[in-house]
Amino acid sequence: MNIGQNSLSLxxxxxxxxxAKKTGRNEMYNDSVKGDILATQYKTTYYEIVLMRYVNYPNEVYLKIxxxxxxxNYLIHLHNK
Structure with missing residues (x-):
């Protein structure tokens, strides 16, 4: 996965x-166990993608496609190697 300033590739x-182009839509959610989640939206011709990262756990990343x-809808939990 490559996260650029205004794009995302996987x-x-x-x-x-x-x-995938960043749409400018960002939202903040709260998980009662792990804290705040930052959700950033991207879009391609075929997919709408939401990149979700915990603020306090930056290596725990999810993609909603x-x-x-x-x-x-697909939810993918990305693991760093």
């Missing part, structure tokens, strides 16, 4: 997208 076994063709 190459994996199940999903591949390059230069919505397929814009059939609106199937």
């Amino acid at each position: 190459i994996s076994k199940n999903f591949t997208f390059e230069n 919505i397929d814009l063709q059939d609106y199937t």
Whole structure:
């Protein structure tokens, strides 16, 4: 995964997208156990992607991917190696 200033790219076994554009939509959520989560939205022609990171646990990252063709939702927990 590559997180740029205004774009996001991911190459994996199940999903591949390059230069998903940041939409400017950012939201903050609270997890009662781990604290605040920053959610940043990106978009491609085929996917809407939300990058979610815990403020206090920056290595714990999730991607919510919505397929814009059939609106199937996927939640991926990314692990750093």
